[in-house]
Structure formats: structure tokens, C-alpha cells
Amino acid sequence: xxxxxxxxxxxxxxxxxxxxxxxxxxxxxxxxxxxxxxxxxxxxxxxxxxxxxxxxxxxxxxxxxxxxxxxxxxxxxxxxxxxxxxxxxxxxxxxxxxxxxxxxxxxxxxxxxxxxxxxxxxxxxxxxxxxxxxxxxxxxxxxxxxxxxxxxxxxxxxxxxxxxxxxxxxxxxxxxxxxxxxxxxxxxxxxxxxxxxxxxxxxxxxxxxxxxxxxxxxxxxxxxxxxxxxxxxxxxxxxxxxxxxxxxxxxxxxxxxxxxxxxxxxxxxxxxxxxxxxxxxxxxxxxxxxxxxxxxxxxxxxxxxxxxxxxxxxxxxxxxxxxxxxxxxxxxxxxxxxxxxxxxxxxxxxxxxxxxxxxxxxxxxxxxxxxxxxxxxxxxxxxxxxxxxxxxxxxxxxxxxxxxxxxxxxxxxxxxxxxxxxxxxxxxxxxxxxxxxxxxxxxxxxxxxxxxxxxxxxxxxxxxxxxxxxxxxxxxxxxxxxxxxxxxxxxxxxx
Numbered sequence: 001x002x003x004x005x006x007x008x009x010x011x012x013x014x015x016x017x018x019x020x021x022x023x024x025x026x027x028x029x030x031x032x033x034x035x036x037x038x039x040x041x042x043x044x045x046x047x048x049x050x051x052x053x054x055x056x057x058x059x060x061x062x063x064x065x066x067x068x069x070x071x072x073x074x075x076x077x078x079x080x081x082x083x084x085x086x087x088x089x090x091x092x093x094x095x096x097x098x099x100x101x102x103x104x105x106x107x108x109x110x111x112x113x114x115x116x117x118x119x120x121x122x123x124x125x126x127x128x129x130x131x132x133x134x135x136x137x138x139x140x141x142x143x144x145x146x147x148x149x150x151x152x153x154x155x156x157x158x159x160x161x162x163x164x165x166x167x168x169x170x171x172x173x174x175x176x177x178x179x180x181x182x183x184x185x186x187x188x189x190x191x192x193x194x195x196x197x198x199x200x201x202x203x204x205x206x207x208x209x210x211x212x213x214x215x216x217x218x219x220x221x222x223x224x225x226x227x228x229x230x231x232x233x234x235x236x237x238x239x240x241x242x243x244x245x246x247x248x249x250x251x252x253x254x255x256x257x258x259x260x261x262x263x264x265x266x267x268x269x270x271x272x273x274x275x276x277x278x279x280x281x282x283x284x285x286x287x288x289x290x291x292x293x294x295x296x297x298x299x300x301x302x303x304x305x306x307x308x309x310x311x312x313x314x315x316x317x318x319x320x321x322x323x324x325x326x327x328x329x330x331x332x333x334x335x336x337x338x339x340x341x342x343x344x345x346x347x348x349x350x351x352x353x354x355x356x357x358x359x360x361x362x363x364x365x366x367x368x369x370x371x372x373x374x375x376x377x378x379x380x381x382x383x384x385x386x387x388x389x390x391x392x393x394x395x396x397x398x399x400x401x402x403x404x405x406x407x408x409x410x411x412x413x414x415x416x417x418x419x420x421x422x423x424x425x426x427x428x429x430x431x432x433x434x435x436x437x438x439x440x441x442x443x444x445x446x447x448x449x450x451x452x453x454x455x456x457x458x459x460x461x462x463x464x465x466x467x468x469x470x471x472x473x474x475x476x477x478x479x480x481x482x483x484x485x486x487x488x489x490x491x492x493x494x495x
Contacts, residue, residue, distance in 0.1 A: 020059055021169075024051045026066035027184070033230045033312075034193040034216065036377065041238045043192035043219070047071075049184045055082065057177040064168045068188035069221040072242060076168060079183040085170040101127065101134060103159035110155040111136050111143060127156060165221070187242065190219040193231045195379030196328075197396070199408065201362075203386040205341045208362070210372075212332035212379075214302070214313065218321045226318040233377035233399055234310035302331040304374070311375045311399075337371035339364050342445035342475065343416035344409065347432060349451035349492070354419045360391070360410035361447065366400050376400040383410050405468075415440045416478065428492045429459070435485045438478035448474045450490065461488025 027049035034045045047068055055062070073090035109127040114120050125138030134145040136154065145152055168184075198211040214231055218224075305312045313331055321327055343358035366372045378399050383391035391410040400406045419435040438444045450456060450465075450472040458465055458472055465474035478484060 020056065021061045021063060022053060022055055023063045023065060024053050024182075027051050030224055031228045031230075032191065032224065033232060034191055035232045035236060036194065036234075037192055038235045038238075042189050043217075044072075044238070044242070045188050045191035047186055047188050051182045051184065052179055053182055054179050055172075055174045055177060057174050060172055060174050062170050062172060062182075064170075064184060065165065066222075067166065067168050067184075067186070068191070069166055070188045070190040070219075071166060071168060072187045072189060073168065075187040075242065077183075077185045078170065080181050081170070081172055082174045082176065082180060083172055085172045087171050089169040089171075091167050091169065100156060100159060104156040105129065107157060107159075109136060111138075111145075112153045112155065113150055114152070115150045127154070188220065192217050192219075195233075195331075195377045195396075197376075197379060197381045198384070199381055200384045200388070201339075201386060201391070202336070205362075206339060207336045207371075208339055210332065210334045210337055211330060212376075214329045214331050216319075216321060216327045216329070218323065218325050218327075221323050223323045223325075224319075224321045227321060228318050229315045229321075231313040232307065232310050233313065233375065234307075236310070302329060311377070332374055332376075334371055337364065339370075339408075340445065342447045343413060344447050344449060345416070345418050345434075345436065346449045347420050347434065347451055349430065349456070349490070350422075350425075352419075352421045354421070356418055356420070357412045357414050358416040358418065358446070360413045362408045362410070363447075364406055364408065366402055366404050366406065373402055375402055376404075376406070381408060383408060416444050416446055423487075429489060430492075431487065431489050433485060433487050435483065436476075436478060438480060438482045441480045443480060444478045446476050446478055448476075450474075457491045459489040459491050461486065 029050045031048045032045050033048075037043055045068075049064075049067075051064070053062060071090065073088070076088065078085065104127050107127060109125060111123045111125065112120055113123075123136075123138050123140070125136055127135070128137045128142065129135035134154065136143045136145065143152075145154060168186075193214055193216050196213045196215055198213070199208050201208045216229065216231075303314045303316060305314060315329065319327065339362040341360065341362050344361045345356075345358050364370070364372070366374070366376060376396065376399065378396045381394045381396060383393065385391055394409045396406060415438070417437050417439065419433075421433045421435075422430050423433050424431040434448065436446055448462065448465075450458060450462075456472075462474040465472050467473075476484075
């Protein structure tokens with residue numbers, strides 16, 4: 001016999017007092033320092049809180065509510081306690097239907113069924129399963145819920161230790177009662193920052209305006225009010241074990257045998273029945289939290305400080321960051337930055353190619369004389385022309401120090417096209433005949449990039465070629481409508 005749709009879990013609220021427990025509901029102050037992600041490691045942030053807590057004398061459990069929902073418990077650092085804690089607990093069993101059912105297996109339960117044109121039936125028994133199907137057992141047998149049948153409700157007691165949010169607790173001996181100012185620092189996952197750059201080229205394509213924006217991405221279920229915020233650029237040593245536990249509200253999962261009818265209502269959330277409230281009951285209505293839209297915050301000053309080999313950007317004013325929200329802050333603005341435009345020609349290896357378009361690239365020196373002269377954290381770049389035409393996107397894959405160089409790659413261009421013909425090839429040596437064609441009525445800079453295969457060496461030709469970002473590059477300038485042919489020899493592998 002199948003019982004009806006699992007419309008929701010109704011739980012009987014029983015108040016349980018925990019001896020010598022003191023609850024700190026929220027921090028007095030909170031500061032966040034966000035680190036960039038490198039090498040695929042999880043996002044991470046350092047959260048620093050201060051709290052004022054009134055403690056009684058004797059053994060006391062201090063429960064810190066309002067911590068980040070992605071707290072990494074083993075990194076928690078406390079100061080200001082009257083004595084070192086005996087132990088610490090991180091409680092992340094959430095007050096959600098799936099957890100309530102899991103902790104209620106083997107416990108008394110009441111099943112209420114509603115049939116058309118009939119009074120409600122009330123049956124008492126035991127919850128015997130929450131895996132695949134929710135199963136209820138009484139003297140009449142076993143009922144499965146949520147796999148077809150009349151609508152039904154299940155009432156269970158509230159298991160001990162459930163939280164609406166994760167919390168951190170410490171067990172501390174207190175020799176003297178009083179108010180204590182406690183510092184709490186910890187690492188948290190799900191908070192990250194990255195840089196986005198908006199580049200708009202001048203009409204001469206030899207200058208551009210740059211706007212750099214910090215994107216703060218809070219993917220946790222915790223919001224922060226008036227939070228001083230800092231952003232660290234540069235790689236710090238990380239371990240894969242230092243990551244947040246997957247903590248999220250969960251719904252019961254069904255694993256039915258396809259016995260439902262088209263008239264059955266599918267198990268879903270949220271769902272609320274129309275029955276009158278019962279004493280000591282509350283309905284569990286879980287609604288998925290939708291990500292908030294990004295908020296652009298303008299007019300905030302960002303200062304740059306050195307932190308050893310790292311760079312630290314500090315927002316001069318505290319910010320409000322809601323749960324599951326992005327915020328954007330401008331941190332660099334430069335006008336008329338000098339650049340050298342050229343057309344990138346990438347030489348292939350092992351095959352001839354003809355009529356290939358080049359790609360527009362701009363080489364930039366990060367110096368004050370060229371209009372920059374500030375550390376540039378790695379991030380994404382969006383390129384626009386002088387008339388706001390979209391030229392494409394690029395990625396700064398490494399941080400660029402002051403005095404360093406970088407390139408910006410734009411759209412494929414037919415202004416310069418090329419043929420790369422391999423005229424002779426041995427086991428490891430290739431002779432290339434490269435033909436460059438400038439199709440415009442203006443001069444065009446060209447940068448020829450050799451193959452990036454391991455241990456490729458330039459044996460002859462392309463005099464003046466130099467190393468650039470891990471490859472060999474030869475540069476030249478073509479006159480208007482010029483066609484130029486040249487030869488060079490490369491070798492793969494060890495000589």
C-alpha cells in the first residue's frame with residue numbers, strides 16, 4: 001500500500017536547555033581578506049571577528065553563531081579566552097527535511113493521510129528508512145511516502161543538535177565571571193576575488209584607456225554588514241586539505257519504481273498543505289536561494305600596500321556584502337597608456353599552411369613613462385575599439401609587476417596574412433619559407449612566433465629574434481601593400 005505525496009516534514013518543537021552554554025549570536029566587528037585562486041585551488045578568505053561575551057564561572061560552552069557558512073573549522077584561531085579551550089565543535093547538521101529524516105530513523109513518528117471525501121487518518125509507528133524512499137512502519141505494515149497515493153504528512157520529533165546555520169562551539173573553563181572580548185579568526189571557502197580589466201583603444205591603436213575592477217564574489221549563505229575588506233594579489237602556499245566542507249540544506253531524495261500516475265503530484269519543495277496548524281508543530285518549507293545580481297559599487301578608494309612579496313588592496317570604506325552576491329570596485333584607472341600594436345603570425349610545425357590571417361596584439365610595458373607603473377594582478381581583459389566596437393577578450397594569466405611586460409590579443413585580422421611553406425624536412429630539422437602580405441595602405445607591425453613545442457630551436461634566419469614570454473619572437477614592419485618572403489630553419493628535440 002502506497003501512502004501519499006511527502007508534502008513536507010512537520011516537526012514537534014521541544015525545548016531543550018543545554019547547561020552552561022553561552023550563545024554569541026553575531027560578531028561585533030568582522031574583517032575579510034580575500035585571496036586570489038591559483039593552480040585550481042578552492043577559493044579562500046581570512047575572516048577576523050571580534051565578539052563581546054558575558055561568561056559565567058565554571059565550565060562553559062561558548063557557541064559562536066553567525067560565522068561564515070563555509071568556515072574551515074581546523075583553521076579557527078581564538079584569542080581573549082579566559083583559558084585554553086578543552087575542545088572545539090563545528091556543528092553543521094542543518095535544520096532541513098533531509099537531515100531531520102536521517103536523524104529520525106528508528107524514532108516514533110505519526111502518519112496523517114488525507115483521502116478524498118474521507119476524514120484524516122492518524123497512525124503512529126516508527127520511521128524505518130530515509131534512503132531512496134521514506135518508509136513508515138506500524139502494526140499494519142510498511143508505508144512508503146512520496147511514491148504515489150493519497151497526500152500524506154509525517155510528524156517526527158526534532159532531533160538534537162540541528163542548526164539553521166553552521167556554528168562553532170568551544171568548551172572553556174572560566175575561573176572568573178565577566179565580560180570577555182574574544183577574537184576569532186578562520187579561513188572560509190566560497191569567497192573569492194578576481195580582477196577584470198576594460199580596455200578601450202584610441203583611434204591610432206597606439207594608446208588605450210584602462211579601467212581595472214575588483215570583483216568580490218560571495219558564494220556563501222552568510223551576509224556581512226559594514227565589513228572592512230582587503231584583497232591579496234600573489235600566490236600563497238596552499239594545501240588541498242584546507243577546504244570547506246559541503247554544507248547546504250537538503251531535500252529528501254526519492255528512488256521510486258515508476259509506479260506513479262499522471263495524476264500524482266511530484267515531490268518538490270516548497271510545498272505547504274492546507275491543514276490547520278497542530279500544537280508543537282512547524283512546517284519545513286525549503287526554498288532554493290537564487291543568486292543575487294552583481295552590484296557595482298562606485299566612488300570607493302582602494303589603496304595599495306606591500307605584504308612581503310604579495311600586494312594588498314584595501315578598501316578605504318567598509319562594505320555591505322549580501323549572501324550569494326557579487327560586488328565590483330574600481331581599483332585602477334589610467335588614460336592614454338602607450339602600446340605597440342602588431343600582427344601576430346604563429347608559425348606551425350610539421351605542415352605547410354597558406355592564406356592564414358594574423359591576430360591583432362598589443363605589447364604593453366608596465367612603466368610610469370608609458371602610462372601605467374602599478375602592479376597588475378592576473379585577470380580577464382575585455383577589449384573595445386575607439387567607437388566601442390567589441391574586439392574580443394583576453395586573459396592575463398600571470399601577475400604583472402611594475403617594470404614587466406604583457407601582451408593583449410584581440411581579433412583575427414586580414415590586414416596581414418601569411419603563408420608558411422615547409423620546403424624541406426628531415427627527422428627533426430625543418431626549413432620554412434614564410435611569406436607576409438600587408439593588405440592595407442598603412443605600415444603594419446608583425447611579430448612572428450615560432451612553434452612552442454618542447455625544445456624547438458632556431459638554427460638560422462630571423463636575425464634579431466628574441467625570447468618573449470617563453471617563446472621566440474621576431475618582429476618587423478611591413479610597408480603599405482608590401483609582400484615579403486624570408487626563410488629560416490628550426491630544429492625539434494635535442495641537437
